[in-house]
Amino acid sequence: MTGFGIKPGRFAIVGAAESTDIGTVPHLSSMGLALDGAVNALNDAGLRASDIDGLTVAHLPVGNVAQQLGIYPRWVDGTSIGGCSWLYHVRSAMAAIHAGYCSTVLIVYGESGRSHGTLPSAYDAARPGSIEQQFDLAYTGANISAALFGQPLVRYMATYGLTEAQIAMVPVVQREWAAKNPRAKLKTPTTVEDVLASPMIAWPIRRAMTCLVSDAGGAMVVTSAERARDFPKRPVYVLGSGSAIENGGCSPAGTRNPMEPDFIRTSGRDAFQSAGVSHADIDHLMIYDAFAHNPIFGLEGLGFVPIGEAAQFIEEGHTRPGGKLPMNTNGGGLAYAHSGAYGMLCMLEAVRQMRGEAAAQVPDAKTSLVHGWGGFWSACATIIFSNERP
Amino acid sequence: MSLTPFALPETKPYWDAAAQDRLHIQRCHDCRKCYFPPAPVCPHCTSRNVVWEDMSGRATLYSYVITASPWPQWDMKPPFSVATIALEEGPRLLSTVVDCEQSPFALKIDMPLVATWRKFGDGPKLLCFRPTAENRQ
Numbered sequence: 001m002t003g004f005g006i007k008p009g010r011f012a013i014v015g016a017a018e019s020t021d022i023g024t025v026p027h028l029s030s031m032g033l034a035l036d037g038a039v040n041a042l043n044d045a046g047l048r049a050s051d052i053d054g055l056t057v058a059h060l061p062v063g064n065v066a067q068q069l070g071i072y073p074r075w076v077d078g079t080s081i082g083g084c085s086w087l088y089h090v091r092s093a094m095a096a097i098h099a100g101y102c103s104t105v106l107i108v109y110g111e112s113g114r115s116h117g118t119l120p121s122a123y124d125a126a127r128p129g130s131i132e133q134q135f136d137l138a139y140t141g142a143n144i145s146a147a148l149f150g151q152p153l154v155r156y157m158a159t160y161g162l163t164e165a166q167i168a169m170v171p172v173v174q175r176e177w178a179a180k181n182p183r184a185k186l187k188t189p190t191t192v193e194d195v196l197a198s199p200m201i202a203w204p205i206r207r208a209m210t211c212l213v214s215d216a217g218g219a220m221v222v223t224s225a226e227r228a229r230d231f232p233k234r235p236v237y238v239l240g241s242g243s244a245i246e247n248g249g250c251s252p253a254g255t256r257n258p259m260e261p262d263f264i265r266t267s268g269r270d271a272f273q274s275a276g277v278s279h280a281d282i283d284h285l286m287i288y289d290a291f292a293h294n295p296i297f298g299l300e301g302l303g304f305v306p307i308g309e310a311a312q313f314i315e316e317g318h319t320r321p322g323g324k325l326p327m328n329t330n331g332g333g334l335a336y337a338h339s340g341a342y343g344m345l346c347m348l349e350a351v352r353q354m355r356g357e358a359a360a361q362v363p364d365a366k367t368s369l370v371h372g373w374g375g376f377w378s379a380c381a382t383i384i385f386s387n388e389r390p
Numbered sequence: 391m392s393l394t395p396f397a398l399p400e401t402k403p404y405w406d407a408a409a410q411d412r413l414h415i416q417r418c419h420d421c422r423k424c425y426f427p428p429a430p431v432c433p434h435c436t437s438r439n440v441v442w443e444d445m446s447g448r449a450t451l452y453s454y455v456i457t458a459s460p461w462p463q464w465d466m467k468p469p470f471s472v473a474t475i476a477l478e479e480g481p482r483l484l485s486t487v488v489d490c491e492q493s494p495f496a497l498k499i500d501m502p503l504v505a506t507w508r509k510f511g512d513g514p515k516l517l518c519f520r521p522t523a524e525n526r527q
């Protein structure tokens with residue numbers, strides 16, 4: 001592999017915000033949530049729409065978002081690869097600024113997952129003639145995401161001895177984080193017994209092992225580190241990033257190694273190498289938890305623990321409040337909010353942690369790694385943030 | 391959303407064969423590997439020198455879940471397995487295991503299976519898999 005052209009800390013997040021309301025927001029559509037989050041992020045950065053010359057949006061028409069915000073971008077990216085799209089956009093925004101195509105990029109997300117349905121073109125899977133419509137959706141039953149996301153899990157359980165009770169520990173620990181967060185949906189403690197008593201969705205996945213269904217929006221502003229000190233909030237620098245695409249839409253059946261996916265390893269490796277940091281340097285971790293087993297696969301795929309050992313790592317308390325690797329500190333998609341494509345909300349919690357303004361603040365955290373999935377088991381992206389410029 | 395598979399020119403031979411209880415997918419003439427889903431290019435070596443072949447129908451259960459959600463359009467009643475099937479010829483695909491108790495006790499990872507075709511509701515014949523005779527519960 002050749003070196004990375006963008007050095008650690010060369011770019012920074014200088015504005016970041018969620019939509020004013022999250023959870024149940026019936027008065028806004030996906031577009032309305034996106035616009036609300038965008039305005040909050042602009043205000044957070046002290047910028048006007050006319051200061052933005054680059055725009056990224058996933059699963060919504062980028063031109064409509066530009067028009068409705070009164071932004072006239074020189075550069076856009078509408079890449080839509082599911083829930084990790086907005087992490088991917090951070091990468092492409094840095095590349096575009098680096099190339100001189102634009103100077104200040106607004107990354108926008110909005111999704112009325114609860115009130116008005118997930119993003120209309122979210123996976124394009126139901127389109128007649130798509131690979132998914134012909135060969136996958138006929139078999140999934142109505143809970144498409146559990147049926148597909150669950151495919152790597154049962155073979156993993158048979159191979160590594162992972163138990164249902166161990167999977168249940170993931171939401172138990174994340175509720176401990178959510179209890180500290182006034183904006184979290186599920187703030188009451190839960191137990192392994194409670195999780196295993198919740199209704200079956202698709203064995204072995206139970207309702208308490210699946211993410212919430214919420215409405216939410218959010219946005220971030222990316223610019224060069226040289227300009228970052230001119231903004232009202234503490235800059236959050238991007239140390240490194242990675243991404244990888246394995247296949248389209250659904251079909252974990254076609255993933256080369258479903259239990260040890262190559263795409264996680266590629267994305268994580270590139271993020272660490274471009275950041276110039278090691279696992280021991282990471283103080284805070286966000287791993288997109290559409291389902292309780294996703295952080296288990298993520299901890300292993302990113303190299304934080306050996307394959308087969310992540311559930312034990314969580315059981316031992318390393319990711320809970322006070323643990324050595326605090327993970328999903330907003331409560332995660334399982335307990336905070338999950339509107340369908342959660343990557344932006346993952347990054348916004350990391351930014352709050354790096355700014356020192358999180359509801360459940362990790363003391364002295366200087367680096368944060370965010371890992372997002374997309375398209376069930378088909379794409380991912382990884383960003384490493386820091387509040388210090390190297 | 392319509393569940394009725396909408397065949398493209400590139401996939402029509404698969405669906406025509408399925409209507410006759412045959413598992414017809416493509417093999418690359420250059421690297422000799424089979425692949426799925428149907429496409430005019432081999433994903434292993436990018437060759438366009440590919441031919442349709444009947445598969446043996448022999449397979450193993452790679453992984454699965456047992457969904458509690460119905461598919462009302464298909465008249466599929468839960469619990470039913472949503473399964474990743476590994477064909478003897480190599481490719482993996484999504485399907486369901488029928489003629490078998492739908493439980494983790496009966497559905498064993500790597501158990502041998504054989505192709506069968508079923509109609510659900512008024513949909514077309516769909517490729518399914520059942521335990522081999524010697525492995526039937």
Ligand SMILES: [Zn+2]
Binds near residue numbers: 419422432433436
């Ligand atoms: Zn070939």
